[in-house]
Amino acid sequence: MxxxxxxxxxxxxxxxxxxxxxxxxxxxxxxxxxxxxxxxxxxxxxxxxxxxxxxxxxxxxxxxxxxxxxxxxxxxxxxxxxxxxxxxxxxxxxxxxxxxxxxxxxxxxxxxxxxxxxxxxxxxxxTALLYGDAQYCDARGEVIGRYRTQSYDYGKLAWFNFICQxxxxxxxxxxxxxxxxxxxxxxxxxxxxxxxIARRFPCRYLPKPLANYRLHETSKTVSDRTLIANCEEAERLALKYFGWAPLTRVYNTCSARCRANLPNCFAASRVALLAAVGVCTIARSLRLNRGIRLRDLALLNRENFGKLGKSRLEIMTGNKDQDC
Missing domain, CATH: 3.90.550.10 (Spore Coat Polysaccharide Biosynthesis Protein SpsA; Chain A)
Structure with a gap:
C-alpha cells in the first residue's frame, strides 16, 4: 500500500x-x-x-x-x-x-x-534531494529568464550551484x-x-519547471548591498568542502568588489573594469588556492569568457540590466 x-x-x-x-x-x-x-x-x-x-x-x-x-x-x-x-x-x-x-x-x-x-x-x-527547473521573474511576475539548472553532478557543485532553492x-x-x-x-x-546532503545521500534532477524565482531590487541575490558578502560566503564554502576556490567563484567575488569600490569613472569603463577584475581574480585565486590549480584550467572556456564584463543579473538571466 x-x-x-x-x-x-x-x-x-x-x-x-x-x-x-x-x-x-x-x-x-x-x-x-x-x-x-x-x-x-x-x-x-x-x-x-x-x-x-x-x-x-x-x-x-x-x-x-x-x-x-x-x-x-x-x-x-x-x-x-x-x-x-x-x-x-x-x-x-x-x-x-x-x-x-x-x-x-x-x-x-x-x-x-x-x-x-x-x-x-x-x-x-x-532519493534524499530532488530538484527541478525554475524560471526567473521580475517584481511584476513577468518571466525574465531561466535558472541554469542541469543534471546532477556532485563535482560541479564546487563552481556552480545548479540546484535552484x-x-x-x-x-x-x-x-x-x-x-x-x-x-x-x-x-x-x-x-x-x-x-x-549530496556527500552522503543520492540526489536526482527532475527536468520539469517547478517554481518561479523572483528577482527585484531588494533580493539578496542581486542587491548591491549584499552581493559581496553573498559571493564571499559561497566562495568560502566551496573552499571548505572541495578544497579549492574555483576561478568562477573568485571572479564573482572580485567582480562584485570592483563594481562596488572602483571610482565611477573606472567602473563605467568596460575595459578598466575588466582589467581591475582580472588582476583581482588572479591575485585572490593564487592566495586562496596557494598557487595555480589545474582544475581551474577547465573553467577557462568560451562560456565563462562570455560572462566577462556582464552584470550578475545579466549572467543569471541572460538579459541585460533591467528594472526588477
Whole structure:
C-alpha cells in the first residue's frame, strides 16, 4: 500500500506583503495525492504581511479556500528573529512532514509542482534531494529568464550551484542526519545544505519547471548591498568542502568588489573594469588556492569568457540590466 506523503513547506517572511499572498496561494493551491504542512515564519513585519497571513488562515478555517490535496495544515508565527536562516530553523523544528522545502515570501510554486515531486520521490525510494527547473521573474511576475539548472553532478557543485532553492525538496531524515541548516550562514545556506546532503545521500534532477524565482531590487541575490558578502560566503564554502576556490567563484567575488569600490569613472569603463577584475581574480585565486590549480584550467572556456564584463543579473538571466 502506498505511503501517505506529507510536504512541510516553510516560508520565512519579513516585510514582503507585496508578494506574500501570491506565494501563499501557490502553496495552498497545489493539487494531488499528498498532504501539506505549511508554516509561515514572519520576522515581526511592520507592513501588511500579518494581515495577509491571517486572511488565508480565515479562509481555510471557514472553508472558503478550495483544498485540492488530501489535507492542509496551516501554521504561522510572527516575532523578531535573527534573519532568514534563523526563521527557517524555527519552521523546520516545527515541521512534521516527510519531505521538506522552503519557499521564500517572494517566490512561487508552479501548478502541479508538488504532485510531480511526490511521484518522483515515490519512484526513487532512496532519493534524499530532488530538484527541478525554475524560471526567473521580475517584481511584476513577468518571466525574465531561466535558472541554469542541469543534471546532477556532485563535482560541479564546487563552481556552480545548479540546484535552484525554490525548486528543491529533501527528505526530513536526510536534513536531520546532516544537522539541518548552518545558522551562521546568511546567504548560501541552501548551497551549504545541498553539498552536505549530496556527500552522503543520492540526489536526482527532475527536468520539469517547478517554481518561479523572483528577482527585484531588494533580493539578496542581486542587491548591491549584499552581493559581496553573498559571493564571499559561497566562495568560502566551496573552499571548505572541495578544497579549492574555483576561478568562477573568485571572479564573482572580485567582480562584485570592483563594481562596488572602483571610482565611477573606472567602473563605467568596460575595459578598466575588466582589467581591475582580472588582476583581482588572479591575485585572490593564487592566495586562496596557494598557487595555480589545474582544475581551474577547465573553467577557462568560451562560456565563462562570455560572462566577462556582464552584470550578475545579466549572467543569471541572460538579459541585460533591467528594472526588477
Amino acid at each position: 502506498k505511503a501517505e506523503l506529507t510536504f512541510s513547506i516553510v516560508t520565512p517572511s519579513y516585510n514582503q506583503g507585496e508578494f506574500l499572498a501570491e506565494t501563499i496561494e501557490s502553496v495552498l493551491g497545489q493539487a494531488g495525492d499528498f498532504a501539506i504542512d505549511y508554516l509561515i515564519v514572519d520576522g515581526g513585519s511592520t507592513d501588511r504581511s500579518v494581515e495577509v497571513i491571517r486572511e488565508y488562515q480565515r479562509r481555510l478555517d471557514q472553508g472558503e479556500w478550495p483544498v485540492r490535496c488530501r489535507e492542509i495544515r496551516y501554521r504561522w508565527l510572527s516575532e523578531k528573529d535573527a534573519g532568514q536562516t534563523d526563521a527557517l530553523g524555527k519552521g523546520f523544528r516545527m515541521a512534521e512532514g516527510d519531505i521538506f522545502a522552503w519557499l521564500n515570501s517572494d517566490d512561487t510554486y508552479l501548478p502541479g509542482a508538488l504532485q510531480a515531486v511526490a511521484e518522483r520521490f515515490e519512484e526513487g525510494g532512496d 525554490p525548486a528543491a525538496f529533501f527528505r526530513k531524515e536526510a536534513f536531520l542526519a546532516v544537522g539541518g541548516l548552518d545558522a551562521t550562514l546568511h546567504f548560501a545556506m541552501d548551497y551549504d545544505l545541498w553539498v552536505r
